[in-house]
Each structure stands twice: as structure tokens, then as C-alpha cells.
Amino acid sequence: xxxxxxxxxxxxxxxxxxxxxxxxxxxxxxxxxxxxxxxxxxxxxxxxxxxxxxxxxxxxxxxxxxxxxxxxxxxxxxxxxxxxxxxxxxxxxxxxxxxxxxxxxxxxxxxxxxxxxxxxxxxxxxxxxxxxxxxxxxxxxxxxxxxxxxxxxxxxxxxxxxxxxxxxxxxxxxxxxxxxxxxxxxxxxxxxxxxxxxxxxxxxxxxxxxxxxxxxxxxxxxxxxxxxxxxxxxxxxxxxxxxxxxxxxxxxxxxxxxxxxxxxxxxxx
Amino acid sequence: xxxxxxxxxxxxxxxxxxxxxxxxxxxxxxxxxxxxxxxxxxxxxxxxxxxxxxxxxxxxxxxxxxxxxxxxxxxxxxxxxxxxxxxxxxxxxxxxxxxxxxxxxxxxxxxxxxxxxxxxxxxxxxxxxxxxxxxxxxxxxxxxxxxxxxxxxxxxxxxxxxxxxxxxxxxxxxxxxxxxxxxxxxxxxxxxxxxxxxxxxxxxxxxxxxxxxxxxxxxxxxxxxxxxxxxxxxxxxxxxxxxxxxxxxxxxxxxxxxxxxxxxxxxxxxxxxxxxxxxxxxxxxxxxxxxxxxxxxxxxxxxxxxxxxxxxxxxxxxxxxxxxxxxxxxxxxxxxxxxxxxxxxxxxxxxxxxxxxxxxxxxxxxxxxxxxxxxxxxxxxxxxxxxxxxxxxxxxxxxxxxxxxxxxxxxxxxxxxxxxxxxxxxxxxxxxxxxxxxxxxxxxxxxxxxxxxxxxxxxxxxxxxxxxxxxxxxxxxxxxxxxxxxxxxxxxxxxxxxxxxxxxxxxxxxxxxxxxxxxxxxxxxxxxxxxxxxxxxxxxxxxx
Numbered sequence: 001x002x003x004x005x006x007x008x009x010x011x012x013x014x015x016x017x018x019x020x021x022x023x024x025x026x027x028x029x030x031x032x033x034x035x036x037x038x039x040x041x042x043x044x045x046x047x048x049x050x051x052x053x054x055x056x057x058x059x060x061x062x063x064x065x066x067x068x069x070x071x072x073x074x075x076x077x078x079x080x081x082x083x084x085x086x087x088x089x090x091x092x093x094x095x096x097x098x099x100x101x102x103x104x105x106x107x108x109x110x111x112x113x114x115x116x117x118x119x120x121x122x123x124x125x126x127x128x129x130x131x132x133x134x135x136x137x138x139x140x141x142x143x144x145x146x147x148x149x150x151x152x153x154x155x156x157x158x159x160x161x162x163x164x165x166x167x168x169x170x171x172x173x174x175x176x177x178x179x180x181x182x183x184x185x186x187x188x189x190x191x192x193x194x195x196x197x198x199x200x201x202x203x204x205x206x207x208x209x210x211x212x213x214x215x216x217x218x219x220x221x222x223x224x225x226x227x228x229x230x231x232x233x234x235x236x237x238x239x240x241x242x243x244x245x246x247x248x249x250x251x252x253x254x255x256x257x258x259x260x261x262x263x264x265x266x267x268x269x
Numbered sequence: 270x271x272x273x274x275x276x277x278x279x280x281x282x283x284x285x286x287x288x289x290x291x292x293x294x295x296x297x298x299x300x301x302x303x304x305x306x307x308x309x310x311x312x313x314x315x316x317x318x319x320x321x322x323x324x325x326x327x328x329x330x331x332x333x334x335x336x337x338x339x340x341x342x343x344x345x346x347x348x349x350x351x352x353x354x355x356x357x358x359x360x361x362x363x364x365x366x367x368x369x370x371x372x373x374x375x376x377x378x379x380x381x382x383x384x385x386x387x388x389x390x391x392x393x394x395x396x397x398x399x400x401x402x403x404x405x406x407x408x409x410x411x412x413x414x415x416x417x418x419x420x421x422x423x424x425x426x427x428x429x430x431x432x433x434x435x436x437x438x439x440x441x442x443x444x445x446x447x448x449x450x451x452x453x454x455x456x457x458x459x460x461x462x463x464x465x466x467x468x469x470x471x472x473x474x475x476x477x478x479x480x481x482x483x484x485x486x487x488x489x490x491x492x493x494x495x496x497x498x499x500x501x502x503x504x505x506x507x508x509x510x511x512x513x514x515x516x517x518x519x520x521x522x523x524x525x526x527x528x529x530x531x532x533x534x535x536x537x538x539x540x541x542x543x544x545x546x547x548x549x550x551x552x553x554x555x556x557x558x559x560x561x562x563x564x565x566x567x568x569x570x571x572x573x574x575x576x577x578x579x580x581x582x583x584x585x586x587x588x589x590x591x592x593x594x595x596x597x598x599x600x601x602x603x604x605x606x607x608x609x610x611x612x613x614x615x616x617x618x619x620x621x622x623x624x625x626x627x628x629x630x631x632x633x634x635x636x637x638x639x640x641x642x643x644x645x646x647x648x649x650x651x652x653x654x655x656x657x658x659x660x661x662x663x664x665x666x667x668x669x670x671x672x673x674x675x676x677x678x679x680x681x682x683x684x685x686x687x688x689x690x691x692x693x694x695x696x697x698x699x700x701x702x703x704x705x706x707x708x709x710x711x712x713x714x715x716x717x718x719x720x721x722x723x724x725x726x727x728x729x730x731x732x733x734x735x736x737x738x739x740x741x742x743x744x745x746x747x748x749x750x751x752x753x754x755x756x757x758x759x760x761x762x763x764x765x766x767x768x769x770x771x772x773x774x775x776x777x778x779x780x781x782x783x784x785x786x787x788x789x790x791x792x793x794x795x796x797x798x799x800x801x802x803x804x805x806x807x808x809x810x811x812x813x
Contacts, residue, residue: 035572038579046534055581122678126641126689127670219656219671221634 008259015253019065031220041242048242051230055220061246064222068204069253071138071223075208076199077143080149080192084185087150091157092184102154108147117215130221134262137215149195156191160184193261201254204228224250294482298783298804300508300796301500306462309453310444311434312385315393318490320792325486325799327434328448328471330359331427331656335789336798338701340428344373344435344448344471353743354422357430360415366469367437373573375415379407380438382417389442394432397705398423400742420596424750425705438790450800454798462488472800480799507783507804508795512776514584514650519779527778529788529795533586533595534775535691535698538654539767540691541641544569544720546727548687552634557689562621564765570614570665571658572723577632577771580653584776588769590762592754595772595790596642596701599751599760614664630666639668642688646673654770665766691768692718699792703741703754710738710757719766730764761776782806 018025038054040046048057090101120140128136160166161184169183208225210216217223227246306318311327316319330345337681342348343533345359365373385395397406401421408416409559423429440446445453450472451464464486472480489506491497498516500506512520512528521528550558557563573587586594587606594600615625622633627735630638630658642658646649652673659669674682682689698705706718712731728733734757741753775790784803788795796802 031660033657035575035579052649053657100533118675118678122674122681126643126672129670219652222658 005259008256011016011252012260015065015249015256016069019069021090022059023077026056028056028059028063030055030060030063030222032059033057039154048245049183056070057227057242057245058140059135059247060222060227064207064224064227065253066248067134067217067221071134072207073196073202073257075138075142075145075203076196076197078139079145079199079203080196082143082146083149083195084148084192085189087153088185088188089180089209090150091154091159092159092161092180094158094175098158102151105147105150105154108144113144117210120215126160126174130218133216133218133223134223137207137210137217138203140215141206141210145199145203145206149199152195153188153191156188157184161189163187197254197258197261200257201250204250233262272637296374296482296804298483298486298508298796298799298802299506300488300510301497301506302462303460303492303494305459305490305498307457309456310445311436312381312392312394318488321488322433322453322462322464323434324449324793325451325796326449326467328365328373328451329432329434330430333428333431333701333791335791335793336787338791340431344503348427350426350745352678352745354424354426354743356416356418357421358410358414358416358429361415362471363413365448365471365621367440368452368467368469369437369440369442369446370469371437371446373435373437374412375409376412377435377438378415378417378688379409381433382407384436385433391605397432398426400424416490420632422745424739424744424745425702426745427759428702440744451483451486451636452571454485459490461490464488470800472802478667482803486799487622501778504780504782506656507780508786509778510792510794510796512775512778514582514774517584517776517778518582524781525783529777530584531777531788531790531794533593533776534697534790535593535595535701535770535772537588537593537698537768538585538693538695539588540653540658540693540770541691541719541767542640543687544690544766545687546720548689550690551632551636553632554640554690555689557638557640557759560621562617564619564768565615566621566665567662567667568765568768569610569617571661571768571770572609573606573770574609576654576657580650580657581771581773582771584774585771586774588772590758590769591706591767592703592758593698593772595775596698598701599703599754601755603755604758604762607762611664618665625666629668637668638666641670641672641695642691643674643679643689644673645676646680651693651695657694684715684721695773701791703738703750703757707738707742711732720812728764729775730760732768734760 016177032055034046034050034054034056036044036054037050039052040050041048046056048061051057051060086101086105090098124136126185165181166179169179174183183223193221203226204224207216208228217226221233228250230243231247276549281299283473292729297555302318302321304316306322307316308314308319309322311323314323314541331338332341332343335339344362344365346362347360349355349358359378361373361375361378361653382405384390385392386398387395396537398419400419400423404418405420408418410416419426435448436444437446445466448471450467452464453462455461455463466481467486470480474480486630494513494516497506497509499522502508502520502528517528517530524587542564544555544559546555548555575585577583577585587603589606590601592600604635616628623630623638632638642655644655652671655671661751662669679692702736708714709718711717712720712726716724720727723731737753737757741750744750744753777787777788777794777795779786779788779795782805784805785801786795786800787798791797
């Protein structure tokens with residue numbers, strides 16, 4: 001398993017390195033339209049072909065990787081921290097706190113987010129730069145994506161509250177925040193990690209779906225989400241296999257992250 | 270031995286019988302409706318699915334030939350419109366009956382027109398005849414002759430009757446008694462509408478054979494275009510209207526004989542700037558958008574050829590003006606498509622006081638020229654067009670933000686809050702007559718999109734368009750109407766309130782088993798001659 005962790009490390013380093021070197025590897029940029037070669041298959045000039053309006057797909061994958069790799073984990077971190085804070089604390093405190101926190105969580109889960117997001121988009125100014133649109137999109141995903149994780153964490157923290165080692169710590173005089181941070185939170189880590197890794201691909205795909213509401217990454221900025229949208233109209237896998245590169249990259253990166261950051265014993269398990 | 274032979278013969282006979290039976294049942298055309306029909310009452314029709322059923326079942330006095338775009342006699346042998354455009358007199362064919370056997374006469378025409386114009390019915394078809402206050406007067410001259418007088422002149426009066434399916438004044442079946450080639454036989458909500466041959470249909474072919482040739486048409490309600498395409502490929506449906514250019518190319522790559530590109534359609538894709546005085550926009554932006562020179566420069570800086578070639582894969586034509594060249598009668602042939610000329614556009618803008626600074630265009634007060642274009646999300650063609658406009662305008666230093674919004678939010682901004690800068694949308698044109706565009710061109714109209722509901726025309730050219738549109742609508746002289754509308758088209762191109770981008774081609778697919786189909790640009794593209802279509806399905810044995 002150590003071998004696979006090393007492989008994953010190399011993969012991540014290569015992906016991050018290549019995406020950071022996008023300016024040198026694809027100097028024409030992600031927005032340049034080669035209109036004479038629109039929807040072209042891979043060639044020497046365009047290694048992954050071009051999209052429907054002639055933009056170099058390789059350049060867009062590189063720049064899109066940079067955006068998604070930076071912002072999707074950022075949004076996942078935000079949502080996981082919120083889940084840990086709300087769900088973890090509620091579970092640890094128990095009683096009325098837990099009931100109140102879970103009522104709020106249930107309320108959030110039951111809200112029609114699609115319509116709320118449409119309303120939010122309708123209220124936003126139109127003249128925002130693509131970069132701001134990216135930040136707004138992923139921040140919203142982070143702020144809205146904590147609810148399911150909070151339920152899981154509340155249940156886990158609740159079971160830890162009455163665990164022997166917590167009772168023992170309490171008996172030895174450790175109370176309040178210190179007990180929570182030193183004895184409860186470390187034991188929530190496996191769940192937190194799991195929630196974090198689950199959230200990354202979910203947020204990348206959510207970003208692609210939000211594009212339908214006009215909330216995604218604005219043109220001409222690429223993201224994995226917008227690149228995955230190219231697969232919508234594809235009839236067969238064999239037709240244009242190079243269009244699957246963003247999907248393969250997404251799977252490889254998420255798997256590599258999990259391998260690298262999981263504990264060796266978890267990997268072995 | 271003899272018994273064995275006898276058994277073999279009887280099995281063969283049975284098989285032949287089954288095959289013959291299936292062949293007879295297979296004279297049934299299948300295609301999809303993209304939504305549930307909202308009504309079978311031809312006078313209440315407004316949605317596409319109901320329009321399709323009305324076309325296939327309704328009998329009309331005159332029919333616009335979808336191929337030649339000329340008006341042809343149907344239930345009326347001849348007709349005459351009065352000089353003042355208020356009255357029309359029809360001479361009807363005799364010996365015609367509705368599908369239930371009730372005879373057709375001038376009384377039915379009078380009944381239909383009275384129903385059509387009844388304000389309580391709110392007939393969308395009737396609205397096109399309401400040109401002034403007052404009631405309609407019908408005078409039955411004889412069982413085969415009727416005169417209809419409207420309170421005010423109706424533009425293109427005779428053409429409007431193409432949409433009026435006759436009702437029976439006496440049939441107990443009400444609107445289900447029809448005069449068209451087919452009649453509604455069965456309706457399963459959410460699933461299918463089955464139309465069967467009207468046994469009393471009056472038309473015959475050149476050899477005297479009774480029409481229609483088909484026994485039935487099955488219309489499957491299927492809103493999903495992907496499923497429609499798959500079903501066509503499997504041979505489960507025989508026609509697809511308004512085919513997407515990507516699907517068209519995919520089908521063309523495997524079965525080039527089934528796809529049809531009839532050329533530029535009446536539909537156009539266009540963009541416009543917000544020119545509403547009370548819009549919540551900075552004053553300097555309003556000044557840009559209200560300047561015809563600015564709008565024309567933007568129009569010149571957009572590469573329409575690339576748009577047609579790339580976004581629509583060559584299945585579109587650069588648009589010329591408000592009327593597509595496909596409209597043989599009303600298109601102003603003197604107009605030419607705007608050439609792509611970014612240098613000339615920049616020069617024109619510099620003439621208006623704009624200047625380039627470090628690759629960015631600024632107005633005379635130093636404001637960078639930045640604006641957003643909104644379009645409806647989920648429409649990949651418009652999203653691509655907007656992105657191409659973004660790059661085209663970047664070449665003259667204009668920064669465009671492309672924003673996709675869900676349709677209700679977009680419409681709210683355009684019609685209620687006026688909180689937008691530029692918009693990219695399409696216009697679907699079903700009718701040929703310019704009177705159908707009155708609600709777009711009259712400055713007082715809600716649908717005058719760039720600046721709706723003006724109390725008085727805010728510009729001299731809008732006042733001129735108002736005058737010309739009213740003149741053509743109230744005239745029965747086709748030549749004068751054409752002159753007036755030609756001038757409207759010229760003003761529209763000069764002033765560029767709408768920047769016309771492309772006219773999409775009318776694309777369709779017709780299965781090889783359907784004979785007699787000749788797809789056209791007008792709706793319904795593939796089955797406009799449904800009464801003369803035949804179908805020849807390969808039986809399983811023959812296919813093997």
C-alpha cells in the first residue's frame with residue numbers, strides 16, 4: 001500500500017505541477033478560439049482536440065484543473081468545518097442543543113435549494129467578472145453543503161460523549177472546550193476526512209449543474225464542471241474518447257487524494 | 270406425408286395472413302409531440318402540440334401551401350376581399366360532410382366565425398382578426414356562399430383563414446367532428462394521441478383515389494429530444510421536425526438519406542441592448558445603448574459567418590434583418606447582411622468619442638466599455654454564440670461578461686425590472702405576414718423589447734415605424750403593404766434596435782419508409798402534405 005500512496009503522491013504532484021505550468025504549456029490560453037478548427041479531434045497543434053467553438057481542450061483542462069483543484073477542496077473544507085462545528089458540537093453537548101441543531105439541519109435539508117439559488121442568482125449583479133463568479137459559486141457550495149455531514153457527525157459525536165475514555169477524561173477534571181478539542185474532535189477525524197473527500201467530487205459536479213442556473217463558472221473561464229458538460233450530448237464512449245479526459249482526471253485526482261491522506265492502516269483496511 | 274404437407278401449407282397460409290394483417294395495420298405514421306396537447310378545440314389552440322393536431326384534423330377554407338407559400342383554395346372554391354380590407358366573401362364547395370356525416374355549408378362557416386370572434390372564448394386565433402372595436406357580421410348569401418364583414422380592416426385577411434378550422438353548427442360531436450384528413454380517435458393523456466383517417470374527407474388525388482393514403486397517425490407525447498432521436502434511430506417513429514444541428518450531423522453521418530436541410534427558416538437569433546429610460550443602469554451606459562452608431566458598430570464587429578459555421582455547424586445563415594430571406598413574399602431583397610468589419614466598427618466608435626487605451630475601449634468620459642449579455646441557461650447554442658460575441662468584441666477592446674439565467678428570471682429582467690444591459694435570444698416566427706409582428710414593432714406595445722410600452726415614440730425612427738406598421742395593417746393593397754414593410758425593415762437595419770445574428774436552417778428527418786415527404790421551412794415541416802404521405806414498412810421477414 002505504501003507503493004500506491006507513493007504513486008498517488010507522484011500523480012498529484014504531476015497534476016498540480018502541470019496545472020500550475022499551464023501558462024507555459026498552453027501559452028495561447030483557455031479562451032482563444034481557433035475557429036477554423038472547431039470541434040477538431042486531437043492533433044499536434046491541439047493535443048486533446050478543440051471544443052465546439054474551437055478552444056484548445058488541453059489548455060482548458062489545465063486551467064480548469066487549477067480552478068477546480070483549488071476551489072473544490074476549499075469549498076469542501078468550509079462545509080466540513082461547518083459540519084464539524086454544528087454537528088460535532090451538537091452531538092457532544094446532546095440534549096436540547098442536539099435537538100435544536102438537528103432541527104436547524106433538517107430545516108436546511110428540507111429547503112428547496114434550487115429555487116433559493118435561482119433567487120440568489122436573480123439578486124446578484126450581472127456584471128461580475130468570471131473570477132468573482134467562481135468564488136461566489138464555490139463559497140455558496142461550501143455554505144450549503146454541510147447539512148448531511150452535520151447529521152453524521154452529530155451521531156458520531158453523540159456516541160463518543162458517553163465513551164469510556166471521555167468519561168475517564170471528565171472524571172480527571174477535563175471539561176468543556178478542552179475536552180471537546182482534545183478527546184472528541186480527534187476521534188471524529190475519520191468521519192471528517194470521509195466527508196471532506198466525498199464533498200470534493202460532489203462540489204465539482206454541483207458546480208457543473210449550477211451552470212444551468214447561471215451560477216456556475218462564467219465563460220470563458222473553464223472548470224472541470226464546465227468541461228464535464230461536454231459529455232452531455234455524447235452518444236457513445238467510442239465516438240470521441242478524448243472528451244473523457246476531464247472525467248478520468250477527476251477520478252484519478254480524487255482517488256489519489258484519498259490514498260495520500262488516509263492513514264496507512266485505513267488504506268490497508 | 271400428405272398430412273405433413275397439409276400442415277405446412279396451413280402454417281404458411283397462417284403466416285402470410287399474419288404478415289398481410291400486419292402490413293395493413295402498418296399504414297400508420299408515427300411521430301412525437303413535444304408536449305401534451307392543451308385542447309382539441311381548434312379555436313382555442315395556442316400550443317405547438319394542439320397546432321399540430323389542428324393542422325392534421327381541421328378543414329380550412331383556404332390553405333397556405335407550405336412549399337410555394339401561396340394561398341390555395343380548400344373548402345372555399347374561391348374568395349374575394351373587399352378593397353377596404355374589411356370584408357371577405359367565400360364561395361364554398363358543395364357536397365362536403367364532416368367526419369360524422371353532418372353536411373358542411375355556409376351556416377357552419379358563420380357559426381365558426383361567430384365562435385371565433387366571441388370575446389368570451391378568448392380565442393388566440395380570433396385575436397389576429399381583432400383589428401378594431403365592434404362585432405363581426407356574417408351574411409349567408411346561399412348554402413355555398415357567405416360574406417364576412419369585420420369592423421375594421423384586417424391585414425392579410427384571406428391568409429388568416431389558414432388557421433381557422435371549421436366547426437359544425439349542428440353536429441352533436443362539436444369540435445370532434447372535423448373536415449380535415451384525420452380525426453382524433455383516441456387520446457391517452459401523457460402517452461399518445463391516435464388520429465384515424467376521416468372517412469368523409471373530400472379530397473382525391475389526380476387518379477381519383479380518396480385521400481388520405483395513411484390509415485392512421487400515432488402521435489407519441491415525448492418531451493425528451495434524446496429519446497425522440499433514439500426512437501427514430503430504432504425505427505419506432507418516422508419523422509422528426511425542427512431537428513437540432515448536432516443531431517442532424519450525427520444522423521447524417523450514418524443515414525444521409527433520412528435528413529433534410531430545407532435552408533434558412535423564419536426563426537432568427539438576435540441580441541438587443543436595453544434602451545429603457547428608467548432602467549437601473551448608469552447614465553453613460555444608457556447613452557451608449559441609445560446610440561444607433563454604437564449599436565451598428567457592435568453589429569459590424571460580430572462575425573456572423575463564423576457563428577453560422579461553428580455554432581450551427583453550417584446549418585444557419587447570417588441574418589439580414591427582421592425578416593428571413595426564407596419569407597419569399599415579405600423579405601426586402603434590397604437588404605444585405607452586415608459584413609464583419611471590426612476595423613470599421615472601431616473607427617465608427619472613435620468617431621463617437623470612444624478611444625482605445627491599453628487594449629481597452631473607453632468612452633469620452635474615460636469609462637471602460639464593459640457590459641453583460643444575458644441569455645437563457647441550458648441553451649448551448651446561445652451560450653456558444655454569446656462566447657463568440659465575447660471574443661469578437663474583445664478585438665475592439667470591449668469586455669463582455671456572459672451571464673446565463675433561468676428563463677423566468679431572464680424574462681422578469683426584460684419585462685419587469687429592466688435590470689439588464691444586453692440580451693441574446695431567439696424569435697420564433699410561425700406566420701409569414703408582417704401583421705403578426707405588430708406587437709414587436711409598435712412602440713406602445715409590451716413586446717417592443719428594447720424599450721417596451723412607450724407612451725409616445727421616443728425617437729423619430731420609432732414614430733416612422735409605428736406609422737408604417739399601421740399603414741400596412743390597414744391596407745388591402747398588397748403592393749403598398751410591401752412598400753411600407755420594406756421601409757420598416759430598412760429602418761430596423763439602419764437603427765439596429767435588434768442586432769440580427771443568424772437564421773437557423775429548418776432541419777428535419779424523415780424515415781426512408783415514408784414516401785411523398787418533401788420537408789419545407791414552414792411549420793409543419795415534414796407532414797404539411799400529410800394527406801398524400803404513404804408508408805411502406807419492411808416486415809420482419811422482408812428485412813431479413
